[in-house]
Amino acid sequence: MTSETSTPVSGGRTVAGESIRLEGLVKQYRGQPQPAVKKLDLQIDAGDIVAFVGPSGCGKTTTLKMINRLIEPSAGRIYIGDRDVTTENPDKLRQSIGYVIQSGGLFPHWSVAKNVGAIPRVLGTDKKKIAERTDYLLDLVGLDPEEYSSRLPKDMSGGQQQRVGVARALAADPPVLLMDEPFSAVDPITRVRLQDSLIAIQHELAKTIVIVTHDFEEATKLGDKVLILSEGGHVEQYAAPEEILANPATPFVEEFIGSGATLAHLTLSRVKDVEHNAVVTARVGEPSGEVIGRAKAAGQTWVVVVDDNGRPRSWPSLDELQTKPQVSDYLDRRLPTVAQSSTLNDALDSMLAASQGGTLVTDGRGAVIGALTVARVMDVIRGQLADARDDSSDTYESHTDGAKSS
Numbered sequence: 001m002t003s004e005t006s007t008p009v010s011g012g013r014t015v016a017g018e019s020i021r022l023e024g025l026v027k028q029y030r031g032q033p034q035p036a037v038k039k040l041d042l043q044i045d046a047g048d049i050v051a052f053v054g055p056s057g058c059g060k061t062t063t064l065k066m067i068n069r070l071i072e073p074s075a076g077r078i079y080i081g082d083r084d085v086t087t088e089n090p091d092k093l094r095q096s097i098g099y100v101i102q103s104g105g106l107f108p109h110w111s112v113a114k115n116v117g118a119i120p121r122v123l124g125t126d127k128k129k130i131a132e133r134t135d136y137l138l139d140l141v142g143l144d145p146e147e148y149s150s151r152l153p154k155d156m157s158g159g160q161q162q163r164v165g166v167a168r169a170l171a172a173d174p175p176v177l178l179m180d181e182p183f184s185a186v187d188p189i190t191r192v193r194l195q196d197s198l199i200a201i202q203h204e205l206a207k208t209i210v211i212v213t214h215d216f217e218e219a220t221k222l223g224d225k226v227l228i229l230s231e232g233g234h235v236e237q238y239a240a241p242e243e244i245l246a247n248p249a250t251p252f253v254e255e256f257i258g259s260g261a262t263l264a265h266l267t268l269s270r271v272k273d274v275e276h277n278a279v280v281t282a283r284v285g286e287p288s289g290e291v292i293g294r295a296k297a298a299g300q301t302w303v304v305v306v307d308d309n310g311r312p313r314s315w316p317s318l319d320e321l322q323t324k325p326q327v328s329d330y331l332d333r334r335l336p337t338v339a340q341s342s343t344l345n346d347a348l349d350s351m352l353a354a355s356q357g358g359t360l361v362t363d364g365r366g367a368v369i370g371a372l373t374v375a376r377v378m379d380v381i382r383g384q385l386a387d388a389r390d391d392s393s394d395t396y397e398s399h400t401d402g403a404k405s406s
């Protein structure tokens with residue numbers, strides 16, 4: 001079970017996910033005057049992340065829960081791949097669809113490993129395979145299996161519990177993952193890390209992921225496509241984030257994304273698009289003199305101490321290193337880090353939260369690959385604002401041209 005089931009698709013990418021098709025989907029709750037979802041048609045391509053956004057009560061969660069039939073549709077059909085699952089046994093259906101909810105939804109008296117292995121156990125998978133799969137998934141979501149397998153959820157942070165929730169949802173290797181406001185109950189910095197983990201996981205597994213969020217910025221960051229709904233599950237726009245920002249389809253969308261649409265473009269700029277500074281790394285126990293020599297040769301005034309997996313633990317200055325004969329084992333819990341998939345906004349947030357003028361950049365598994373300074377980010381933002389101003393004056397000119405010719 002450690003290998004992923006996968007179907008090659010066009011474009012050279014191997015996708016393990018399956019498409020989702022909703023046809024004429026309706027939900028009329030009993031006793032309600034209007035249907036919560038009036039008649040929804042939607043095609044979600046295999047391997048995409050699609051984010052549902054819209055004002056409270058527009059039918060996001062109802063729609064999501066109809067996909068795994070936690071809520072039964074009043075009318076319409078649901079297809080996963082070519083399978084019509086509208087009348088399939090709902091328990092069987094839910095075993096093939098991962099589901100993550102806001103607060104993790106872990107069984108509190110079960111260890112992490114027991115929580116992650118819950119569905120494979122029901123499916124009769126053998127113990128050794130479950131253990132291997134659990135280790136693989138914990139590592140994938142950024143938790144060291146040795147440290148966390150036997151922990152109880154109450155002895156973990158909200159963000160860590162949510163990582164276990166994602167590992168559990170992936171345990172039976174489902175082609176589809178549904179997530180209902182999965183990151184809304186954690187602090188902003190943890191949320192950014194969880195979002196980046198999800199992007200890295202998706203990069204590795206290529207599932208089809210549907211995520212409900214009330215945060216448009218989160219939707220644009222995570223979604224290959226964003227579905228903007230208004231009351232009654234009405235589709236206002238379903239498109240790539242760039243397209244929504246550039247061409248809001250309706251006045252509703254324009255109002256929903258707000259007047260900060262130009263600034264919202266900044267949330268589309270990723271750390272990976274900006275050149276990083278190189279860093280010098282050191283291991284715990286290395287002679288400080290050697291590390292200092294290496295750093296000086298590279299023109300650095302500080303180094304990053306990393307663990308065996310290259311994940312950063314601290315970033316002492318050369319002066320600090322000088323005080324001990326060997327590099328000491330200290331874990332700086334406030335170390336600012338961002339992933340390559342993080343937005344420039346995320347990068348600024350992480351620097352501000354740590355009161356630092358820079359942040360470390362990590363790869364999909366959390367290993368440090370460079371550093372980004374506030375000056376570099378500000379340069380990029382300044383450039384983008386200047387471009388945006390040029391664009392808006394172009395638009396203004398074309399409007400006035402149009403007025404002259406009419």
Ligand SMILES: Nc1ncnc2c1ncn2[C@@H]1O[C@H](COP(=O)(O)OP(=O)(O)OP(=O)(O)O)[C@@H](O)[C@H]1O
Nearest residue numbers: 029030032036055056057058059060061062063214
């Ligand atoms: N079990 C229910 N019985 C009756 N009405 C319901 C039920 N669940 C939801 N509704 C109603 O259906 C509509 C859509 O609700 P839904 O929870 O899908 O919206 P949402 O967009 O996810 O909202 P939020 O962002 O607030 O979570 C709302 O008017 C809600 O009051």
